Amino acid sequence: VDRLARSTALHARARAFASAFERGGPPPEGFDALAADLARYQAAHVEGYARLCRARGVDPERLTRAQDAPPVPTDAFKLTRVSAFEEHEATAVFRTSGTTLGARGTHAMRDVSTYDAGAVAFGRAWLARDLEVRVPVVVIGPSPAAAPDSSLVHMCHAFVRAFGQEAGDASTYVVEGDVIDLSAFDERVTVALAKSEPMLVLGTSFGFVHFLDALGDATFALPRGSRVMQTGGFKGKSREIAPEVLRREIARVFAIDPRAVVSEYGMTELSSQFYEKTLFEPAAEHGTFAEPPWARVVPVDPESLAPVPDGEVGIAKIVDLMNVDSAAFVLTQDRVRRVEGGFELLGRAVGAPPRGCSIAIDELLGRSDA
Amino acid sequence: VSGDRIAHVRRLLEAARRVAARRDALVPAIVESTGLSPEGVALALDHHLEVDATDHEIAALVRAAGSAPRVAVVLSANVFVGALRAIALARAASDEVVVRPSRRDPAFARALVLEAGDPSIVLDEALDVARCEGGEIHVYGRDQTIDEVAARARPGVVVRGHGAGMGIAWISSRAELAAAAAGLASDVVVFDQRGCLSPRIALVEGDAPRALAFAHALHDELERRDVEIPRGQLPAGERGVAARYVATMTYAGTVLVGRDHAIGVACTVAPLVLPPPYRHVHVAPCGSRDAARAALEPLAASVTTVGSDDLDGARALAPSRARAARLGAMQRPPLDGPVDLRTR
Numbered sequence: 172v173d174r175l176a177r178s179t180a181l182h183a184r185a186r187a188f189a190s191a192f193e194r195g196g197p198p199p200e201g202f203d204a205l206a207a208d209l210a211r212y213q214a215a216h217v218e219g220y221a222r223l224c225r226a227r228g229v230d231p232e233r234l235t236r237a238q239d240a241p242p243v244p245t246d247a248f249k250l251t252r253v254s255a256f257e258e259h260e261a262t263a264v265f266r267t268s269g270t271t272l273g274a275r276g277t278h279a280m281r282d283v284s285t286y287d288a289g290a291v292a293f294g295r296a297w298l299a300r301d302l303e304v305r306v307p308v309v310v311i312g313p314s315p316a317a318a319p320d321s322s323l324v325h326m327c328h329a330f331v332r333a334f335g336q337e338a339g340d341a342s343t344y345v346v347e348g349d350v351i352d353l354s355a356f357d358e359r360v361t362v363a364l365a366k367s368e369p370m371l372v373l374g375t376s377f378g379f380v381h382f383l384d385a386l387g388d389a390t391f392a393l394p395r396g397s398r399v400m401q402t403g404g405f406k407g408k409s410r411e412i413a414p415e416v417l418r419r420e421i422a423r424v425f426a427i428d429p430r431a432v433v434s435e436y437g438m439t440e441l442s443s444q445f446y447e448k449t450l451f452e453p454a455a456e457h458g459t460f461a462e463p464p465w466a467r468v469v470p471v472d473p474e475s476l477a478p479v480p481d482g483e484v485g486i487a488k489i490v491d492l493m494n495v496d497s498a499a500f501v502l503t504q505d506r507v508r509r510v511e512g513g514f515e516l517l518g519r520a521v522g523a524p525p526r527g528c529s530i531a532i533d534e535l536l537g538r539s540d541a
Numbered sequence: 542v543s544g545d546r547i548a549h550v551r552r553l554l555e556a557a558r559r560v561a562a563r564r565d566a567l568v569p570a571i572v573e574s575t576g577l578s579p580e581g582v583a584l585a586l587d588h589h590l591e592v593d594a595t596d597h598e599i600a601a602l603v604r605a606a607g608s609a610p611r612v613a614v615v616l617s618a619n620v621f622v623g624a625l626r627a628i629a630l631a632r633a634a635s636d637e638v639v640v641r642p643s644r645r646d647p648a649f650a651r652a653l654v655l656e657a658g659d660p661s662i663v664l665d666e667a668l669d670v671a672r673c674e675g676g677e678i679h680v681y682g683r684d685q686t687i688d689e690v691a692a693r694a695r696p697g698v699v700v701r702g703h704g705a706g707m708g709i710a711w712i713s714s715r716a717e718l719a720a721a722a723a724g725l726a727s728d729v730v731v732f733d734q735r736g737c738l739s740p741r742i743a744l745v746e747g748d749a750p751r752a753l754a755f756a757h758a759l760h761d762e763l764e765r766r767d768v769e770i771p772r773g774q775l776p777a778g779e780r781g782v783a784a785r786y787v788a789t790m791t792y793a794g795t796v797l798v799g800r801d802h803a804i805g806v807a808c809t810v811a812p813l814v815l816p817p818p819y820r821h822v823h824v825a826p827c828g829s830r831d832a833a834r835a836a837l838e839p840l841a842a843s844v845t846t847v848g849s850d851d852l853d854g855a856r857a858l859a860p861s862r863a864r865a866a867r868l869g870a871m872q873r874p875p876l877d878g879p880v881d882l883r884t885r
Contacts, residue, residue, distance in 0.1 A: 219792035226791045243792055244785050249812055250793035274812030473781020486781065502785065520781065 177212055178255065181205070181495045182285045188465035188492060189292040198464045205492050206237035209499040216255035219247065220498065227476075237490045238469065238478060242502035245440045248276030253440075255496045256281045265322035267439045278322065278439050281496045286442040289493040290326045291333045293463040297446035298371060298400055298433060299334045307363045308335030309356060311374030311382050314344035322439045323402065327373045334371060346378065351385050360391055369396030372425070375403040380412060383420055392426035398450055399425060402435040418457065429457075436460050436516055440501050442493035448512065461513045465492040468514045470507045484508045486520050546603045547596065549659065550629045554876075556657035557625045558592040560649070570648035575621055577733060577773040582621075584770050589731055590622045594876035602626075605878030606633035609699070611676035613639045613668060615690060618646035619735040623681065624653055626880055627703075628662060631679055636661045641668035673698055703881050706737035706845035707815075708871050711833060711858050712755055713851035714746040721850045722758035724868025725822070728848060729802070730766045731872045733773055734818045737881055738846045738864070738872055741816055744827040744836070749808050752826035753795065756806045759822060760797040763804070767820075772801035775819055782817040789814070790823075810836045830858055845881050846871050 187199040214221045214231040220243065224231050227241040234240055247253055248267065256279075263283040267276035280286060299306075310327045318324040324344075331343055342359055345352045363370050370393050374382070379401055399421055412420070414434070422429040430449040434457065437444035443466035448455035462468055469478050470485025479485035487507040490500055506517040560567065564586055571582045594602070612631040616624055624642070628650070631638045638661055642650035647666065654664050670678055671693040678700045680690045687702030694700050708728065712721050728740050743759070745752040775783065783803065790796045790805030797804040802820035807813075810827040813836055827833045837844065837858070846864040848871035849855035855865035862882045864874055874880055 223788060223792050226788075226796075241788070244789040246785070246789040246814070247792040250789065250807065250814060253792075274814075474784045476784075502788070504785075 174216055174255070178281065178496055181209060181212055182282050184208075185285050185465060185492050185495055186288045188463075189288040192296070192464055193292045202464070202467070202490075202492070203236050206240065206490055206499060207231075207234040209492065209495065210234050210237075210240040212495075213255055213497075213499060217253070217498075219243075219251060219253070237467065237500070240490070240500045242471075242476065242488045242500040243498035244502045245276065245438070245504065247498075248278055248440050249274040252277070252279065253497045254279050263325065264320060265325065265439050266320040276439060278497055280442075283325075285493050285495060286322075286325075287329045289443050289463065289465060290329050293444060293446065294326070294330055294400075294435075295333065296463075297448060297450060297461065298330070298398060300451060301396075302334060302369070302371075305334060305336045306368055306371055307338065307359050308343065308371045308373065309359050310344045311346060311351070311372065311378040312344060313346050314340045316340065317344070317347065323375065323437070326437070326444065330371070330373060336368075351378075351382055353385060356391065360393060363394045363397075364392075367394055369394050369398070372397065372399045374399075374401055376401055376412075376414075376417060377403070379417060379421055383424060386424060390424050390426060397425065397427050398431040398433060399427065400433050400435050400446075402437060415457070434458075434460070438503065440494075440498070440503075441466075441489060441491045443489075443491045445513070452512075455512065458515055459510055459513045460516060466490060468507055470509060470514070471502075473520060476502070481509045484517060487514075543603065546606075546633050547599050549632050549661070550594075550599050550602060552659065553625065553629050553632055553653075553657050553662075554592045554594060556659075557590055557653055560652045560656050561586045561590050561592070567648055567652055571621055571646075572773070574646040574648055575618065575773065576776065578771045580770045581731075581733060581773055584731055585620075585622050589872055591625060591873075591876040598875045598877045601875075601877035602629060603633040606630045609635045609677040611635055611637035611639070611673075613641065613670065613673045613676070613678045615641050615668070615670065615678060615680040615682070615686075616643045616646075616650055617682035617686070618643040620732050620737070621646055621649040623736075623880065624650035626876060627679060627681055628653065628657075629876065630879060631677075632659070632662060635676065637676070638662045639665045639668055639673075641665055670694055677701055679703065701879075703737075703879060704883075706843055706881055706883065707742075707840075708738045708740035708846045708848060709837060709840075709844050709858075710740045710743040710868060710871075711830070711847055711849040711851070711854055712743060712745040713849060713854050716746075716850040718751075718755045718758045719762075721868055722755060722762045724850070724870075725759060725848070726762035726766050727869045728871040729763065729820055729822060730770050734820050736872060738874065739818065740822065740846075740848055740871055741818070742813060742823045742825070742840075744810060744825055744833045746827055746829070746833075749826045752824050753806055756795070756797055756804045756824040759824070760799060760802075760804050763802040763820065764799045767799055767801035772820055779817060779819055783819060783821060786814070786816050786821055813837070813840065815840070830854060833858055842883075845883065846874070 191199050211231045214224050223241045260281050261279040263280045265278045308331045315328045345356045418432045421432050434447045445460040448461050467490045469488045471488045473486045487503040487505045504520045508515045568582050612635040614631045670690050681703045684704040691700045710725050745755045795806040805823045807825040810825045814823050816823045841860040844863045847855040847859040848866045848868045859865045
């Protein structure tokens, strides 16, 4: 009961950050205060996190700053439950994409409304803040029923509910199995054009590559004011295209401004997402991601985990206050750099480049993001 | 099998023996280029330079080598003594051998070719594989390197790639844990676990407490070896990877961290974790050999050798084209052909 009550109270505090943000108000409390309470809660109820704190010489009871809390490597999500609650209490279970070793990370949630609140609040800010009415939303991806364990599909579904017009799954999620339903997409575009309604198109990078390949030379000019959110890497699911080339191609095919093609950075192990600000901020550049007030991306030295000086490249330690019942402090394998207005994503960390005939761990483990 | 070819290989082994005997001038350069400690270099020269091959083994190597009008050998770094087998294979196959030593680690290969004084073996440190006409290119290194060489090779040139790989240890239910740990520690320490036969994962037949007991025994052995044969310099990029593995296993299981090594102990065999090289071993309990085979399935293409206290068990567990060896001998395969039987 104590655990549940603590969790519920922490969820409420986390959601208060999202509510305040939606209202345009200041955060309801200090970031470090909630972060430290989350560290204490997670150390008390997750044995692995307590061990990690001990190994790092950190006493959670004395923590006052988020930067001092040890982060949980994303690999841990593949090996064990990263969770402060019993298995049967989960209301949502998200899984990472598979790796060469076959392991998929699992991120279970007891109260998914906190995830939804943060995702919708920050998604609205960088994808839909100018939309006064619901718009046609199309997902170049499977439906939640077809991919119930994908956090990305869950997030897209939350956007469909928050920003989208009623349309039904078949007209909203245009990928079924390996097939892209171009006629369903065409119908949505035709109607939107007739009504002059801007569209929001969501999808993964590899989904867009398949979409572009399926289109061939055809184009799908979207209504004025339309925008696209693309996310994720390629994961071997399609040919790889440089980000700027993919963005240019998406903009060309949909006849929209490249600045209306917004990248999102997120991962299954997190509850928060990060966005490029190009749609709404004229000075913003592609490749620079903004953080919500409830999450911080800190480039750290991969060995000491100490923050690197501003402008230097480090591994992303992400403090995510929405990860109430799992890990609020996550160590990714992504290289990042702080820049004015956010952070840059510079690809995945690798070990020492030349490994001779010894196998490279990165080649075998693959990416954990989904 | 041609007696001449056996004789050519035998002369190369003798040259290697002389190079090893005059090591004083060579060791600092090898330490510098490989990052191994001086003790690690000495260990490799004393126990892992394959100069004591039998005629039977050399005959097998000559058979495995086949025949080619000319062979270009593109060497990799890390396992510096591997140059001997690589050049021996090429010489067994051809009377016209060109050797391009690794740019990062040229010292031993250079010394070996010069010492051999065999007019059929020449060094070409600027060898351009795209200019090789006919014959074979034997390339050692990362899979990406092999692919690049294959892409650049002229039509008609056969490219034989010796790529990335790893070893697995199987500790059977009959194993005496201390002895098994001693054997595995020997296999881990050599080349600082950077070889394509180096064991990275140890599956312990039995339950979690037995796996933990084995891990403690291995930890004790590695503590001792860390003093005798210190690990070389850990590259900056590897330190972060190592720290990440330790943090992951601290969270998800148990970690035993020593002076120059770390052992992660998992509670279950699946999913397997591949620890980084430089003396990191992942230990997991495993109910049976079948369960081990299933757990290793995703890695099967990368497994070059299975070491065990139970040689029959190792053979049964080894994927096709992987070697089987006793613990302690995983890094000393007979000189009977390519070290990596998966050679493509």
